[in-house]
Amino acid sequence: MNYSNGPIGLFDSGVGGLTVARAIARKLPKESIIYFGDTAHLPYGEKSPDAIRTFSLRICQHLIKNGAKAIVIACNSASSVAFEYLEERINVPIFNVIDPLIDELQKMKPKGIGVWGTHATINSKVYNHKLEKLLPGIPVYPLATPLLVPLIEENHLNGEITDSIIQHYLKESKISNLDHLVLACTHYPLIASQISKHLDMRVTLLRTPTIVADWISIELANLGLLQKEKNTINHSFEVSDYTETFKKISGIFFGDGILLKEQNIWKSADSI
Numbered sequence: 001m002n003y004s005n006g007p008i009g010l011f012d013s014g015v016g017g018l019t020v021a022r023a024i025a026r027k028l029p030k031e032s033i034i035y036f037g038d039t040a041h042l043p044y045g046e047k048s049p050d051a052i053r054t055f056s057l058r059i060c061q062h063l064i065k066n067g068a069k070a071i072v073i074a075c076n077s078a079s080s081v082a083f084e085y086l087e088e089r090i091n092v093p094i095f096n097v098i099d100p101l102i103d104e105l106q107k108m109k110p111k112g113i114g115v116w117g118t119h120a121t122i123n124s125k126v127y128n129h130k131l132e133k134l135l136p137g138i139p140v141y142p143l144a145t146p147l148l149v150p151l152i153e154e155n156h157l158n159g160e161i162t163d164s165i166i167q168h169y170l171k172e173s174k175i176s177n178l179d180h181l182v183l184a185c186t187h188y189p190l191i192a193s194q195i196s197k198h199l200d201m202r203v204t205l206l207r208t209p210t211i212v213a214d215w216i217s218i219e220l221a222n223l224g225l226l227q228k229e230k231n232t233i234n235h236s237f238e239v240s241d242y243t244e245t246f247k248k249i250s251g252i253f254f255g256d257g258i259l260l261k262e263q264n265i266w267k268s269a270d271s272i
């Protein structure tokens with residue numbers, strides 16, 4: 001069997017990981033994608049690390065059963081608390097979305113770094129630990145910004161409510177001390193232009209999806225897992241609970257013709 005022919009598996013709690021999926025599809029146009037949005041358990045940011053690990057492992061087993069040659073955890077919350085746990089338990093290469101961002105920050109020589117993420121990501125302190133190691137002495141200002149995910153899942157990508165919540169969080173961030181702001185949740189790129197509007201020119205917003213896609217393309221090439229032959233692209237999108245918002249946003253990203261399937265993977269366990 002030629003493993004490089006399989007799709008790249010990605011998962012998130014909802015639409016956020018689609019920002020990463022689209023960047024990967026653009027960067028690697030010969031690759032097919034299999035995406036799982038765990039909408040039944042959204043938001044991951046409010047779940048315990050144990051619950052996130054259990055959901056994530058089940059999803060990985062499902063993606064592998066459906067041919068995934070590698071898995072991208074397209075979710076910061078799951079990357080924060082479940083990456084090592086999954087790495088020990090699954091038999092295909094797996095990537096988180098945090099290491100590419102840390103690597104990029106290192107190149108940018110920041111003086112003060114703001115990190116916006118879910119409670120799960122911020123409470124895990126994973127950004128603090130990784131940044132302290134690689135950029136010792138550089139102040140890091142993490143802030144849990146939990147109102148943004150429900151807002152985005154409700155398709156409030158701009159407008160008054162979105163603006164006032166962003167402004168509220170910017171006030172809470174020590175913004176005058178920052179020159180870099182990391183959107184440490186894969187949902188947030190969907191409102192990146194709204195956030196930029198309120199930032200002064202001094203602050204660089206990290207573009208998570210393209211940074212992650214560049215990293216994944218290098219890693220898959222190094223592993224010899226990139227598609228070698230020309231083949232038909234076959235993206236597939238599944239959710240654990242069908243929602244109109246997911247359908248709408250996935251259509252914006254991948255075209256209205258996409259087939260979205262509801263898949264209850266919690267009933268039976270796939271073995272890998």
Ligand code: DGL
Pocket residue numbers: 012013014016017042043044045046074075076077078118121149184185186187
């Ligand atoms: N998109 C996710 C993240 O990057 C999950 C958001 C959530 O479900 O709370 O953390």
